[in-house]
Amino acid sequence: MKKNRVITKKVLGLLSNSELKLAFELIVSEYSEKMYWHIRYIVSSHDDANDVLQNVFIKVWKNLSNFKGDAKVYTWLYRIATNESLTFIAKRKRRIQMHSENSEVKVVTQVEVSMGCSEIEKRLEEAISYLPDKQKIVFQLKYFEALKYDEIAEITDTSVGALKASYHIAVKKIEKYLKSN
Amino acid sequence: MKEKDKNREDEAPILLQIKRxxxxxxxxxxxxxxxxxxLEISECTSKPKKNNKIVQFLYPLVAVAALLILGFLLLKPSANLSPDIALFNASFNNLTADGFSDNLLIDEVVLTDGIVFDDAEVLCFLNEEMQKPQLQIEVISSDFDEYFELEEEY
Incomplete structure (x- = not known):
């Protein structure tokens, strides 16, 4: 977490010297992978995650000069990534609904895990993919990124109490799924 | 707080068995x-523009001013009203209960057209009333003679 504060300071220093490109390079090198995983858990497929990631960094580049350091860089990035991913999902649902007679369409993507992954790890990824979008976001940020609840609250614009409840429900659902087989 | 968070994860010990x-x-x-x-984005996409603070504050100010002007123009009474219309409009300000019947502007035709008689009894009653012979007064020229004589006496 201390690292994030240092990066925010560096970015602000570069921006004050009008070194936009260097600031952008620093953000890309430090956060592109984290942002990819955050988006990947929300949108499920790799290709979609890659598209959304491009859009996120276009927005970051366009708005970088207006970044004033009110929030830490990574909080700002997660916020943009979360909003872009949710917008993408909403558009995808609408597109599928337009081509389907069924008004309640649930997008289920096949979970593809990497080689050498154990059965329980595969089941965990499957369990996460079945969570509702918001629980998926909270679980991803808490479990994998180990962010604090107040940081997640800043990213998702939700109260800490609601986040704790969401995380608790998500954990229970995952546990139930893992124990079911 | 940390203990509480830890407890929440302990509620699902199965998660602790999995390597993160x-x-x-x-x-x-x-x-x-x-x-x-x-990084290609920064080369392909146009350079970000810095928001000018003055322009940022000017936008809402201009919007509010435009709304005020528009509201004033819409609510202001028109100065080009013809004298007849102006007089007619002004007459509404002086209306009192005394002259109400004289000032009543409702057209009788509109009133009678608007009434619908569904009730058969009411229709029969109206029909009977219309069948009754009407009172007729015949006026002859000698009646006027008497009238003028009376007036001369006064």
């Missing part, structure tokens, strides 16, 4: 190419 890490499949070498792919 991303297990979803990603094309080989994807993360090696990703930074250069993203």
């Amino acid at each position: 890490g991303r297990k979803l499949k990603v094309p080989e070498g994807y993360f090696d190419q990703l930074p250069s792919q993203l």
